[in-house]
Amino acid sequence: MDVMERIQQAVNSQPIVVFLKGTPQLPSCGYSARTAQVLQACEVDFGHVNVLADPEIFENLPRFANWPTFPQVYVNGELIGGHDITLEMFQKGELKPLLQEAVKKAS
Numbered sequence: 001m002d003v004m005e006r007i008q009q010a011v012n013s014q015p016i017v018v019f020l021k022g023t024p025q026l027p028s029c030g031y032s033a034r035t036a037q038v039l040q041a042c043e044v045d046f047g048h049v050n051v052l053a054d055p056e057i058f059e060n061l062p063r064f065a066n067w068p069t070f071p072q073v074y075v076n077g078e079l080i081g082g083h084d085i086t087l088e089m090f091q092k093g094e095l096k097p098l099l100q101e102a103v104k105k106a107s
Helices: 003-012 030-041 055-064 083-091 095-106
Strands: 016-020 047-050 072-075 078-081
Touching: 003 016, 003 055, 016 030, 016 095, 030 083, 030 095, 072 095, 078 083, 083 095
Parallel strands: 016 047
Antiparallel strands: 016 072, 072 078
């Protein structure tokens, strides 16, 4: 399976997936840490991919959805954005309902 197929498979594996540097429990950069904290504050389960553990994903993920930075948050297979957008949606009260609905649809 090529790397783009592996990325697509990861995106489709759960209703909410975040590609980040490190893990939600042990992030390797501030943006990944804050994004994981925001997702955890929404009290929903989410999947994650540690891009530092897979150099092919690290190199190719920016091409996948034409988004150059990490982290990247996907909901129902769609990129919603990175750290800034996720944080803004959280602060506006838009993120938690979106994530809860995604989880609800999947069950």
